[in-house]
Amino acid sequence: MSDNTAAWIDSPYADVIIREAPMPKPGPGQLLLEVRAVAVNPLDAIIQSNGTVMYGWLQYPVILGEDVAGVVVETGAGVNEFAIGDRVVAYAIGLEKGRDAVAESGFQAYVAVDASLAAILPATIAFEDAAVLPLALSTAAAGLFEKDQLGLDYSRLGNAAHRAEVVVVWGGATAVGGNAIQLARAAGYRVITTASAKNHDQMRRLGAEGVFDYHDPEAANQIIEEIGGSVVAGVLAVAVGSAEPCLRIARATSATKIAMASPPVSFYEQPRRRGLSLARIRLFMKLGTRTALLQLRSRARGIKASFIWGSAIATSPVGPAIWGAYLPTALESGSHRPYPQAHIAGHGLPAIQDAINTLRRGVSAQKLVIALAQAPLDS
Structure with missing residues (x-):
């Protein structure tokens, strides 16, 4: 094979730099993908903005990137459900603790991914459209179905089950929110969500039965009224600042x-450089204070409020249920739509840093995707 190329981040806060990278070797249960499209996520921008905060285990230089779509060029031992030449979408988890932040991260021409976090793409879905899914889908699934999160029942996922319980998704137009709406509906739950007025019709197409404008100061009360006497199975708070209205909804509806x-603050509100600054000190003081107050207020009312870690599904039964049993069939049938809409932000790995910078400035109801040209293979 030709030499691999990657978008490296050499030190905390640094811009990505494009240069050669080792060719990954798929381990047992893994696939080697020739990457055709990648998407940028808030996680990429947060790691770059926060330095060693949150992801302190990373040993630089590393490669960012979680969302990939491409073609299988090699399979590791024990892989039977995929073959060379398969078109797949996959969740690259190299940035997680204990993983390889070089071979298993997405912003490169070739990447090793776990077969258990990959799904075959139908020919009708372009690589660029599929690349919007992995992290958002996995985070939504973790929030909805992991036992230490909402713990919803996914045993009838995709089987047109119908339940009376309601799931509230605050931030439905976000990448996580739009996938959460689809997953909750596929598991049979009714969904009520929030979004800007311009996105209401789209939220209904994804499966929400009620949509309210989060800009409206009465949105939480309107949702409470819409729920009426229905049982609320859980509340998913996606957008920054969504915890407070979600706590109000949970209290009023007896949700537990x-x-x-999302954290209660935006990590983009700090300078992307080393050292202390007044903005950084204020940011983390606000984060600590708001998180502590939220936990105190929720516990006092018998409500469990917890932060989602999307990669949790990689080591739980939720992962195979979503990536293996549900997603391939749902994509083939069109019952799960790639969401949000892919916006092609550039072609080739050099476009990644500009896409991350654009993401920091704000993106609504779309995901920034970088298309990669097909890499030549040596004979």
């Missing part, structure tokens, strides 16, 4: 669990 996909 809130799963949070």
